Amino acid sequence: MSDLPQKPAAGVSRRTVARATAAAGLAALFGAAATAPARAATRLGPRTRDVSVPSAALGRSAPVRLILPSDFATRPDKKYPVLYLLHGAHDDYTSWTRETDIEAFTAGRDLIVAMPDAGPTGIPSVWRGGPDYETFQVKEVPALLARDYRASGVRAVAGVSTGGYGAMAHAARHPGAFTAAASYSGILDTTAPGVPAIMDAIVARENLPAASLWGNPVFNLLTWRDFNPRARATGLRGTALYVSQGSGVGGGGDPLPGILESALWPSAQGFARTLALMGVPATTHFYRGGGHDWAHWKPEFTASWPILARALGVPE
Numbered sequence: 001m002s003d004l005p006q007k008p009a010a011g012v013s014r015r016t017v018a019r020a021t022a023a024a025g026l027a028a029l030f031g032a033a034a035t036a037p038a039r040a041a042t043r044l045g046p047r048t049r050d051v052s053v054p055s056a057a058l059g060r061s062a063p064v065r066l067i068l069p070s071d072f073a074t075r076p077d078k079k080y081p082v083l084y085l086l087h088g089a090h091d092d093y094t095s096w097t098r099e100t101d102i103e104a105f106t107a108g109r110d111l112i113v114a115m116p117d118a119g120p121t122g123i124p125s126v127w128r129g130g131p132d133y134e135t136f137q138v139k140e141v142p143a144l145l146a147r148d149y150r151a152s153g154v155r156a157v158a159g160v161s162t163g164g165y166g167a168m169a170h171a172a173r174h175p176g177a178f179t180a181a182a183s184y185s186g187i188l189d190t191t192a193p194g195v196p197a198i199m200d201a202i203v204a205r206e207n208l209p210a211a212s213l214w215g216n217p218v219f220n221l222l223t224w225r226d227f228n229p230r231a232r233a234t235g236l237r238g239t240a241l242y243v244s245q246g247s248g249v250g251g252g253g254d255p256l257p258g259i260l261e262s263a264l265w266p267s268a269q270g271f272a273r274t275l276a277l278m279g280v281p282a283t284t285h286f287y288r289g290g291g292h293d294w295a296h297w298k299p300e301f302t303a304s305w306p307i308l309a310r311a312l313g314v315p316e
Contacts (some may be wrong), residue, residue, distance in 0.1 A: 047072070048103060053116075053144055057135035064141050065093050066149065067103055067113035081154035081312040082112045082145055084137065084178075086124060086163030089202045093117040095160075099294045100301070109314045112151055116141045120206045121213075123199070124166035125227055128215050138170050138177060156308045158182035158242075160297045162202065165190070165229065168271075171239050172232035180240035180311030182304040184297040185261060188243070188271035189230040191217065195267050196224070230271045233278055240311045241282035242304035243272055246290020257291030264292070283307060 041049040047068045052061045069080055085102065087095040093115045096102050106113055116137045118124040124133040145151035157178045159167040164186020171181035190199060196217035200210035214223045225231045245268035248261030268286070275282045285303060290296045309316040 048097065053141060055136050055140050057132035057140055059131065062117045062136060063093050064117065065097060065115040067106055069110050069112060070108050079150045079152040080110055080112045081314065082114050082151045083308060083312060084155060084157040085113060085115045086157065086159030086166045087118060087122055088161030088163050089122040090120060090205060091122055100298055111312055111314050112145060112149060114141060114145060118163065118166065121202050122162040123202065123213065125169065127213055128211065130212055134170065138174055154179055154312060156180040156311050158301065158304065158308060159186065160184045161292065162187060168229035169227060172229050172235035175235040178239060180308050182242040182308060184244050184300045185246065185264060185292050187264060187267065189267035190228040191224050192267040192270055194263065198263060230274050233274050233280060237280050240307050242307050243268065243282055244285040244300040246287050246296055248290060257293045260292040261290055
């Protein structure tokens with residue numbers, strides 16, 4: 001099985017880490033089914049397409065990048081499972097093809113890879129009085145793929161950083177929608193000490209009011225809990241799970257990816273403990289050091305692939 005090639009670490013994204021400063025504490029560290037037809041796909045390669053999806057949930061069209069199976073054109077009656085890959089904060093739907101060799105990695109495997117956009121913050125949730133990225137990713141994009149790209153009902157989801165949050169939140173809030181979910185340095189307990197400040201910092205980094213996500217974390221605690229993967233962990237029962245997180249800190253070069261990784265370490269540990277107490281099986285990889293960057297997420301994707309492949313019913 002091919003591995004994902006090494007590229008320079010990107011942190012939450014190359015744009016975010018490059019501009020991160022020590023100011024403002026954590027802010028410095030974080031830098032309904034579709035019914036309208038999709039616009040014509042932009043062909044980027046033999047198997048890769050960008051599709052603009054008209055979305056009632058977002059009130060606008062939003063992009064999704066697709067990697068089609070190698071035999072898609074020659075087997076017009078075949079349906080395919082779908083692997084959803086979610087991007088992180090201050091990045092976009094192009095990140096997985098930009099930072100990894102996911103196109104080459106999936107060549108010859110009978111699946112569709114879908115990489116939907118989650119907006120500038122990368123938090124694929126139902127925003128308070130705003131866009132509903134959860135419905136876009138969980139309902140509208142799958143409806144498009146089933147209608148136009150022969151997608152079957154078998155789906156798995158994986159993501160980095162805020163995309164890791166999305167993978168676990170989507171699977172927990174929609175039990176049975178995904179056969180597997182994988183998180184690489186995800187935000188898995190949104191109400192753990194210090195984590196609301198991290199979420200607020202991500203939102204503020206895009207010049208949005210902090211309360212525009214789920215409201216105030218104290219006065220709107222029930223809403224925060226409703227969108228918290230740890231609080232909704234019972235919904236993950238029956239889903240194959242992979243959770244990875246580094247302890248961060250230490251190491252040379254830019255210290256911010258390591259500091260950010262260490263800030264999320266306790267919440268990931270708490271999430272895993274809750275799964276264990278509830279008797280929800282999960283494969284976990286908690287490793288010493290590491291940074292919040294693609295240099296660590298790429299080997300974690302490779303490590304999780306057998307779990308995802310088995311859940312999708314495709315070759316490892």
